[in-house]
Amino acid sequence: MSTGFTEDEMRRALGLDTPAPAIAPHAEPKIEPAASIPVTAPPKAIPRTPVKRRGPMLRVTLQVSKVYDGEETLFVHDAKTLSRFDAEQEAKKALAKAGFKYFVVESIVTVD
Structure with a gap:
């Protein structure tokens, strides 16, 4: 299944073979003195409130134990x-x- 394109042609078509812009060797970046840069305090972080889940989710209820035929407890997981x-x-x-x-799965129900 050959399309007849070479690797170089595909690179050019995807824009991966474009040359990087040439930087003049004698050009140096301008650095402003530190006195002219204003010093500001960093912005205060705004405390975020947790976003409630919108839409339904599933609640899985299981009977679980740590040992075989041991004491069973109810385990609920919201997915x-x-x-x-x-x-x-x-x-x-x-x-x-x-x-x-x-574990033994008791139920899987939709929770809004």
Whole structure:
């Protein structure tokens, strides 16, 4: 499947083969004295408020335990995706981080 273009022609067509602008060797950048530059205080940071999630998300509810046939606890994970599979995978990763090893998925419901 040959188009008949060479690599040089393709580079020219994409604009990758343009020469860099020549800089005169005798030209030096002008540096202004430090006294003429005004010193200002940096702008203060504006505290940001957390943005609420707009739109639906999925809530995954699981029964989890750290040992087989041990004490079960309820684990709830809110996923910011609309894919049930991805939400369950995110919940499993969160379980692993929390140190839980065994789980049973109770429900996956949409939360507005």
